[in-house]
Amino acid sequence: MSNTRVNVLVPIDVLGGETIPEPVIELLSGMDVTLLGYHVLPEQTATEQAHDQFHEKVAAELAEYEARFESHGGTVQSRSVFTHDKADTIERVAVEERTGTVLLLNPAPKIDRVLVPIRGAVNVDRLASVTAALAATAGLEIRLFHVTDEDGVEAGETLLADVRQGFVAAGVDEEQLTSEVTISEQPIEALKSAADTTDFVIMGEHEPSILDIILGEASTKVADSSLSPVLVVRTGKHKNTESE
Amino acid sequence: MVGQSQGEGQEPALGETTATTTVTEEGSELERTIGLTGGLTIGIGTMIGAGIFVFPGLAAGNAGPAASASFGIGAVVALLVALPTSELATAMPKSGGGYYFISRGMGAAFGAIVGISLWLGLVFATAFYLVGFGEYAVAVLIEIGVPAPAGAGPIGIVPVLGVIFGLLLTGISVAGTENTTKLQNAIVSLLLGILAVFLGFGVLDALGVFGAESTPETYAPFGIGPVLSTAALVFTSYLGFAQVATVAGEMKQPGRNLPLAMVGSVVVVGALYVITIFVATSAFPSATLGGFGETAIVEVARSYLGQPGAIAILIAGLLATVSSANASILSASRALYATSRDAFVPQSVSRVNLKYGTPHLALALVGGPTVVLVGTGQTELLAEVASFLHLLMYGLICITLIVLRRRSPAWYQPSFTVPGYPIVPIVGGIASFAMIAFMQPLSQIIGAFVIVSAGGWYLFYARDVTIDEVVNNE
Numbered sequence: 001m002s003n004t005r006v007n008v009l010v011p012i013d014v015l016g017g018e019t020i021p022e023p024v025i026e027l028l029s030g031m032d033v034t035l036l037g038y039h040v041l042p043e044q045t046a047t048e049q050a051h052d053q054f055h056e057k058v059a060a061e062l063a064e065y066e067a068r069f070e071s072h073g074g075t076v077q078s079r080s081v082f083t084h085d086k087a088d089t090i091e092r093v094a095v096e097e098r099t100g101t102v103l104l105l106n107p108a109p110k111i112d113r114v115l116v117p118i119r120g121a122v123n124v125d126r127l128a129s130v131t132a133a134l135a136a137t138a139g140l141e142i143r144l145f146h147v148t149d150e151d152g153v154e155a156g157e158t159l160l161a162d163v164r165q166g167f168v169a170a171g172v173d174e175e176q177l178t179s180e181v182t183i184s185e186q187p188i189e190a191l192k193s194a195a196d197t198t199d200f201v202i203m204g205e206h207e208p209s210i211l212d213i214i215l216g217e218a219s220t221k222v223a224d225s226s227l228s229p230v231l232v233v234r235t236g237k238h239k240n241t242e243s244e
Numbered sequence: 245m246v247g248q249s250q251g252e253g254q255e256p257a258l259g260e261t262t263a264t265t266t267v268t269e270e271g272s273e274l275e276r277t278i279g280l281t282g283g284l285t286i287g288i289g290t291m292i293g294a295g296i297f298v299f300p301g302l303a304a305g306n307a308g309p310a311a312s313a314s315f316g317i318g319a320v321v322a323l324l325v326a327l328p329t330s331e332l333a334t335a336m337p338k339s340g341g342g343y344y345f346i347s348r349g350m351g352a353a354f355g356a357i358v359g360i361s362l363w364l365g366l367v368f369a370t371a372f373y374l375v376g377f378g379e380y381a382v383a384v385l386i387e388i389g390v391p392a393p394a395g396a397g398p399i400g401i402v403p404v405l406g407v408i409f410g411l412l413l414t415g416i417s418v419a420g421t422e423n424t425t426k427l428q429n430a431i432v433s434l435l436l437g438i439l440a441v442f443l444g445f446g447v448l449d450a451l452g453v454f455g456a457e458s459t460p461e462t463y464a465p466f467g468i469g470p471v472l473s474t475a476a477l478v479f480t481s482y483l484g485f486a487q488v489a490t491v492a493g494e495m496k497q498p499g500r501n502l503p504l505a506m507v508g509s510v511v512v513v514g515a516l517y518v519i520t521i522f523v524a525t526s527a528f529p530s531a532t533l534g535g536f537g538e539t540a541i542v543e544v545a546r547s548y549l550g551q552p553g554a555i556a557i558l559i560a561g562l563l564a565t566v567s568s569a570n571a572s573i574l575s576a577s578r579a580l581y582a583t584s585r586d587a588f589v590p591q592s593v594s595r596v597n598l599k600y601g602t603p604h605l606a607l608a609l610v611g612g613p614t615v616v617l618v619g620t621g622q623t624e625l626l627a628e629v630a631s632f633l634h635l636l637m638y639g640l641i642c643i644t645l646i647v648l649r650r651r652s653p654a655w656y657q658p659s660f661t662v663p664g665y666p667i668v669p670i671v672g673g674i675a676s677f678a679m680i681a682f683m684q685p686l687s688q689i690i691g692a693f694v695i696v697s698a699g700g701w702y703l704f705y706a707r708d709v710t711i712d713e714v715v716n717n718e
Contacts, residue, residue: 015598042420044574044602046339047274048493049581053596055272081265083275084494092264092275 006133007032008231009099011090014061014080015039015054021108022068024229027200029074030133034097037062037080038089047082055080094234101130104220104230108199113141115198115228117191118163123204126233128163128170131202134231135172142172144179145194147187156181201230261337263497276496282425283488283501286571287509289432290484293568294627295517296439297561298376298538299478300524302624305534307474310464312521314474315481319514321679322482324672325638326510327662328645330503333489335648335658337498340582341489341575342637347586349644352711353702358637359583360698365633366576367610369483370410370569371617372626377565378406378618379538384558406618413570414611417577420600424570431567438560439516446523446548461529476682480627481517483634484568485510486641487575490582499659523548538623576610577603588706625690628683632691635676642673 008028012018014037037058041050062078069076083089094102116131118124135142144163148156160179168174184190195201261267266274278286295315303311332345343362347355382401464471485506488495495501524533524544533540539561546554581594581603597604617626646669648656662668680688 040601041596042601043424044417044420044577044607045596046491046493046578046581048268048339048585049594049603050596050601051268051270051272051274052585054598055268055270058272059270079273080271081273081275084277085275088264088277089275 005032006101006130007034007097007099008101008103009034009036009090009094009097010103010105011036011038011086011093012065012105013038013040014058018105020065020068020105021229023108023111023199024103024105025065025068025074026072027111027134028103029069029072030136031074031101033069033074033076034093034099035062035065035069035076035078036090036093037078038086039080039082040086041082041084043084047084051082054082100126100234102232102234104232106227106229108227108229111140111199113143113198114200114202115143115145115195116202117145117147117194118160119146119204121159121162123233123235124163124166125170126235127202127204128167128172130231130233131167132171134202135176140176141178142167142176143194143198144177145191146179146181147184147190148181149185150183153181153183195228195230199228201228202233203230204233205235261498266337266493274493276494276498278425278491278495278501280496280501280504281429283491283495283505284509284512285425285429285432286491287484287488287505288436288512289428289567290487290571290575291481291509291513291568292432292435292484292516293373293376293564293566295478295481295513296520297380297541297557297564298372298623299481299627300520300544301533301536301538301540303474303478304521304525304530304540306466306477307470308463308465308530309461309521309525310471311474311478311525311530312518313464314471314478315514315517315521317472317475318479318482319510319517321475321479321672321675322485322510322514323507324668324675325641326485326506327503328642328669328672329486329489329638330506330660331658331662332641332645332648333492333502333506334499334660335656337492337495337502338582339490339493339578340585341492341579342486342641343579343582345489346637346640346644347711349648350640352588352706352709353699354640355586355711356583356588356702356706356709357695357698358640359579359586359588360701361633361695362579362637363576363583363610364613364694364698365483365630365637366572366579367613368617368626368630368633369480370572370576370610370614371406371620372480372623372630373565373569373572374406374410374614374618375402375621375623375626376538377409377562377569378402378404378621379623380558380561380565381405381409383539383542384562387555387558403619403621406621407615409566410569410611410615410618413566413573414607414614417570417573417607417611418597418600418602418604420602428567428571431563435560435564435567438556439520442545442549442553442557443516443519443523446527446544447519449548450523450526461525465530473682473684476631476679477624477628478517479631479635479679481513482510483630484513484571486634486638487571490575490578503660573607573610573614577606580606580609586711587709588702624684625687628687629690629694632680632683632687633694635679636691636695639673639676642669642676645669646673 008031058080066076081089144160146156182190264276338344343359346358488505527544527547536543542554542557545557583589584591584594594603594606
């Protein structure tokens with residue numbers, strides 16, 4: 001399990017001033033990285049038009065990142081896309097590249113502690129193998145985290161114990177792992193404050209609940225409000241988003 | 245190939261066009277984000293403002309109840325051109341639409357003239373929609389009881405409101421608003437909803453379901469001549485389908501969606517126009533309709549549905565004329581970009597502003613001349629010149645199709661082919677040029693002046709420009 005290579009898609013708004021922090025490049029050096037340099041255009045502008053003007057600049061920026069990944073021993077390829085719709089583009093490229101994970105960028109001065117929120121038993125195998133791929137490259141502290149209401153504490157502890165075993169089986173060193181069950185009525189808020197005290201988040205992408213549709217995907221909310229990069233592990237059963 | 249290839253683990257090759265992306269020669273990808281609904285919205289949204297909310301009164305005044313035949317003729321001509329345009333668009337799904345096809349099929353001189361006259365044609369069309377908007381804005385003010393400013397009267401207010409809104413729309417475009425597509429979709433859906441209720445009620449009433457007599461009147465009281473000249477006048481109501489082709493580079497599944505969006509939008513608006521005239525001429529004698537002018541349809545709605553109907557149509561008229569103007573500004577900017585990409589006009593014209601992400605200069609070159617033209621307030625003249633410049637392009641599109649079919653270059657691989665070739669493009673081309681012949685002399689003079697000026701510009705500025713061959717899609 002642990003020697004399965006994990007591929008990760010890193011979308012980056014190159015001309016919008018987004019950057020990939022050095023610790024993130026180091027952390028991802030054990031994975032197959034696809035850099036997706038994207039430039040979002042308002043509907044007033046033809047994608048070709050922006051391409052004519054900016055493609056050289058985008059290509060130069062991406063080449064620089066490729067060199068930095070390679071200097072850490074990572075494998076990397078890059079694609080550049082001019083688009084009106086960032087979500088469409090990321091989804092399409094993730095499907096074409098068969099990437100299991102997508103990194104939402106945020107500043108990261110150092111990466112020592114990684115938060116892995118666990119919602120349920122679903123998707124845990126994939127979370128475990130991704131975490132194992134990262135944990136192998138650095139001596140990280142991995143914090144398994146579950147939010148529940150007062151009645152669910154016991155069940156939550158059992159869940160985390162099972163998950164912990166799964167992570168160890170996937171190749172994560174037992175010494176690196178800590179578990180925590182938190183009681184809160186507002187899971188997303190609790191998750192955000194936990195993310196504030198860690199340097200990096202690995203979380204599953206879930207089927208959207210009605211709340212997610214109103215508030216936006218949980219992983220995006222965590223990435224937007226915390227200062228940590230968030231690695232989203234895709235569920236793998238995605239509909240091909242066709243024309244409409 | 246313009247294929248439907250898409251799926252897991254497939255990365256498009258260089259120069260390839262797939263359902264969702266185009267890969268450029270430099271290896272970057274251009275995401276296709278406009279679906280069939282988006283394409284239909286561009287077509288319908290551009291067209292519907294004029295045919296229903298501006299022309300019915302003018303057309304009925306000129307041609308009597310036979311104005312519905314004028315709109316019918318326009319729809320047939322538009323369809324005869326939409327089919328060849330669809331074939332060319334699926335072979336060359338690029339920004340720039342008609343300009344791109346003609347420049348690739350017929351060479352630099354035709355390309356330069358069409359590029360410049362398409363830009364100005366859209367400027368005239370935008371000005372026409374904005375004058376229509378001004379008429380509706382004034383009608384709204386009158387409806388809610390605001391007295392017209394002393395001395396000026398409604399005549400002077402119309403262009404002023406049109407100019408203000410033209411500047412506003414240009415400013416919004418330069419600032420690069422997000423979600424304009426979603427807004428446009430919502431507006432078009434709302435318009436279709438309002439029209440469905442109004443026309444549904446009107447048709448039932450006209451057929452005597454509610455017991456009301458419809459006004460008996462000679463179908464074509466002024467003969468066939470005014471029917472044809474009215475067809476030329478109202479052809480501005482059908483300019484939108486080719487605007488779909490100006491965003492061909494951004495359409496998903498272009499091989500399927502481009503023909504559906506172009507032909508579909510012509511069929512939808514053509515049917516709505518014919519029904520609208522039928523309903524309007526059943527409610528009032530055509531001379532009375534002519535007297536109502538640009539906002540005649542408001543009085544028709546009032547006669548069927550009372551004040552609520554009039555208010556609904558007033559609001560619909562404001563939305564429809566604004567959405568037509570907005571869509572035309574964006575298409576004109578795309579046309580200018582395509583022309584400058586080939587260096588027929590300075591390339592700095594279409595530079596994208598990094599802060600706003602929009603081609604501010606190109607948009608200003610659309611908005612600026614537009615507000616000057618709006619200032620004239622000449623609805624019929626603006627409409628006919630816009631039609632003139634578009635019809636020239638439509639005729640050339642039909643010729644381009646025949647030229648490319650005969651020359652059959654390796655890159656020409658349309659995934660949609662015109663049914664009834666060569667009859668459809670031949671008749672379409674002849675009909676396009678024939679429409680021009682039925683316009684007012686002043687419109688013909690101004691249109692010809694624009695074309696001669698464009699030709700002069702080509703000789704003066706761009707005579708040594710050569711056109712790049714079409715990027716091979718194989």
